[in-house]
Amino acid sequence: GAGVSQSPSNKVTEKGKDVELRCDPISGHTALYWYRQSLGQGLEFLIYFQGNSAPDKSGLPSDRFSAERTGGSVSTLTIQRTQQEDSAVYLCASSSRQANYGYTFGSGTRLTVV
């Protein structure tokens, strides 16, 4: 597609349940990023995938969070045993590798844990 696609756009889940968030990056973009944005806050880096290299998971807030990128394309962010503090907008972006290219962000998944 022309842009980065994220699904679902909204997700309401009960505390303690697991959720999966999906990201389809722009075709040909080798780099994929997950960020999250809590209400009224700036973006917080979560994880970075670059080609076949090992991902940088240093931004994941706890071991309840994990992410995969299959075939160098689609990525899934999984949150296990969700907590209320996980409520946020989860944003995915993709780019080519060079620093002189901008990211293209998706519209995000708004996660609400009740």
Add this chain to the structure above:
Amino acid sequence: DAKTTQPNSMESNEEEPVHLPCNHSTISGTDYIHWYRQLPSQGPEYVIHGLTSNVNNRMASLAIAEDRKSSTLILHRATLRDAAVYYCILRGNSGAGSYQLTFGKGTKLSVIP
């Protein structure tokens, strides 16, 4: 980490130019200056970037100070659609600084009809 400082908010009248400032006094020689904007309920949108020279594209212009310690994003004629939060970000040339972007609070631009 190199950080940026921006005003919390600015206002502009529709169809007038807007100059959005950003200070980045600890910028390193290999850091690129990127600008993004975020409209309500949307992900950030790339606007423009530069290294040393001023840059122009269809969305905006970027003026970079000679010492690179500050920059200004210029919207030549503000429209209502330009009302958004604008983020000034330093992006490194390699390593974690090239992908762990730090988005601060940005500048909330209001456009008055």
